[in-house]
């Protein structure tokens with residue numbers, strides 16, 4: 635079941651040298667704020683996904699150093715080595731080097747950060763990013779289409795900032811935005827339907843009552859033709875503002891609790907249970923769709939949850955490899971590493 639066996643870091647954030655064996659199903663890393671706990675999870679994420687969830691490479695190597703190195707040993711004895719020399723990052727697996735982590739070497743990850751707890755009431759862009767990251771893990775094609783969309787959008791916005799511009803200048807970018815945009819919405823709705831299929835049941839398992847919940851997509855336009863017309867109809871407004879006001883980059887997700895908007899109606903505890911449910915569903919869907927068991931990274935969230943929810947978290951993920959960071963040792967657990 636364990637995917638990650640050992641971690642070794644050099645000049646990685648605040649760590650000159652760091653090593654940790656994690657051959658047990660649950661690994662607990664304890665340390666004060668600022669001692670480098672999140673950085674360890676960042677390195678694991680980098681080895682499993684090929685990029686950080688926090689920053690870019692030049693922020694990662696230790697101040698004053700001229701390289702960083704992370705070596706992660708995984709279950710079959712294979713080592714993933716990541717090196718960055720200030721210019722270039724390189725992944726080495728079985729003596730094969732590449733600039734990106736090859737798809738076949740990627741593992742799904744369920745990352746739970748303190749910020750996630752506030753997802754229900756946070757900004758639309760935060761929610762968009764959240765689900766984008768999840769959907770990218772579920773479908774490689776989503777990732778590809780999203781980056782094509784963002785490139786086209788960027789070009790369209792650049793044109794809109796020019797002094798002189800006509801409708802015709804935007805034509806080809808409108809077509810691309812509509813084409814990729816409609817596809818993105820389709821993926822989002824499809825994935826959301828998979829989440830919603832499970833949401834109420836899993837929520838009820840946590841809350842032990844009959845409440846229901848789901849997530850609703852507040853979206854642009856599924857039909858490509860209508861999408862295109864919307865872009866065209868917004869020409870004057872977009873030109874004055876200097877950016878694209880319509881499209882999937884502005885869409886949002888709304889949490890629904892007992893048929894009402896959760897933000898403002900659900901209690902703090904209900905919100906937390908919904909997020910917990912979402913995390914369990916993420917793990918299930920990733921396993922189902924990707925065919926590999928995700929590694930679960932719980933970054934400093936125990937202090938945010940009461941004992942009942944802490945217990946749910948550990949029980950629910952008991953068949954997964956879990957790596958937990960915390961400032962203190964939760965009840966009935968022993969620390970594997972103290973920073």
Ligand SMILES: Nc1ncnc2c1ncn2[C@@H]1O[C@H](COP(=O)(O)OP(=O)(O)O)[C@@H](O)[C@H]1O
Nearest residue numbers: 647648667668669670671672673693695696697
């Ligand atoms: N490139 C870097 N070089 C040295 N220290 C860094 C670098 N990037 C971040 N830090 C520092 O590393 C420390 C550890 O950060 P973090 O892993 O978030 O700790 P924790 O999660 O334990 O609170 C922080 O104090 C931060 O200022």
Ligand SMILES: [Mg+2]
Nearest residue numbers: 671672933934
């Ligand atoms: Mg931290």
